[in-house]
Amino acid sequence: MGDIKTSYDERLLGSIERISATLRHAERKVADVIMTDPEQVMSLSIKAFAARAEVSEPTVLRFVRKLGCSGYSDFKLRLARETAVAKMYIDAPSVAANTNVSDIVTRMSEAAKAALDQATNELDTQVLEAIATALNESRRVFCFGTGGTSAILAEEAENRFFRLGLSVQATSDGYRQQMTAAVSGPGDVLLVFSVTGRPTHLVSCAADASANGAKVIAITRPESPLAEQAHLVLTMDTVDQEAFYNLPNQARYAQLFALDCIAGHLAILRSESAENLSRIRLTLSRLHGHVERQPIGD
Incomplete structure (x- = not known):
């Protein structure tokens, strides 16, 4: 035995x-x-x-x-x-036994604030400007992510960029990502989100797209395998200081903040942005009438 x-x-x-x-x-x-x-x-x-x-x-x-x-x-x-x-x-049983709703609200708020503060301090504005310029000059943009946080951010990037007039697609399917990288070329941009910068298929896609002449932009951890394959890297190195089952990954706040900054600068660079957003708002207003405080473009 x-x-x-x-x-x-x-x-x-x-x-x-x-x-x-x-x-x-x-x-x-x-x-x-x-x-x-x-x-x-x-x-x-x-x-x-x-x-x-x-x-x-x-x-x-x-x-x-x-x-x-x-x-x-x-x-x-x-x-x-x-x-x-x-x-x-x-630790889950002891954490749950000593946690109430107010504690959860405080913990979530502190996690979000800490992530945003760190992301703000680390953000390289010159790289951000270069990324927005590359997107503005692109023929097509492909947004990649895998897993919960990064896949959602890739979809959100598509949601933001198409409103500004970019030709953009997002996918979190590994096979689709590989095929897309294979047919990418000069004028195309791969925008890749990854908290760790280590998923092998994303690294492979970045290498293939780069070899085909596309520009690779990564929002990821510095000095990671993905960062090494990218032409432009907006580094996000948010580290969770707590590891409890009910605390969200703080990296999602940092990535969303980075995307907001990119989209905001891109909107300034693209002269048609205001017209596109206006047409979207008018179209939706015809569908359900005017709604107070509706987000621009929604």
Whole structure:
């Protein structure tokens, strides 16, 4: 029973819980140290860990290999990645028990304000101006994103830009993105949103489009694989200071702010913007009558 092993894809803490009934006495001591304080374990050398668990170093190595790790360093790396994501769920019961509606409203407001403040301080106005100019001079604009936040921002970019007279399309479908990059060329612009700058298919699309003569613009993390493939990069490096399951990704506020700034400057550059928005407003007014405080263009 002690030889049960876990797969690499299974979460470490879940693996330990699953095999806990099969563990020998020394292995259970190792497991107890990990489960009691996984974050503290990440700072321990194997010697310090063995001392805390009151077992030998070979016992620690055997245990982490049973979890599917190649060694102690690999174990700590995987544990660090897991706890960074899982902490919000591990802490969820205690967070929920001590949180009321007012706390949630305050937390959301503070997260949004912090993201906007950071984005404002980091925004490179020269790059923003260059991006707006490239969009204004483009033949076609393709907006790409993947996942929840970035895919939604790509759709929002299409929604903003078509009103200003740009020929623009948005897609979050990976195959469609690859095909679009393949047929792009001089005069085209790829506007790519990504919080991390790491999705491999977006990086591939950027490389293909660039090779075909299109201009690649990225709103993403600096020095990321996507940023390296882009001609223009508006860096967004918003980092969530809290990791709770009920706190939204602050990057969405930063990305939306960046898009607002781009669209605002683009509207100034395009002489037909006011006329387009006026025609849109008149068309909608004929449909449902005049509505007070209706957003421009809606």
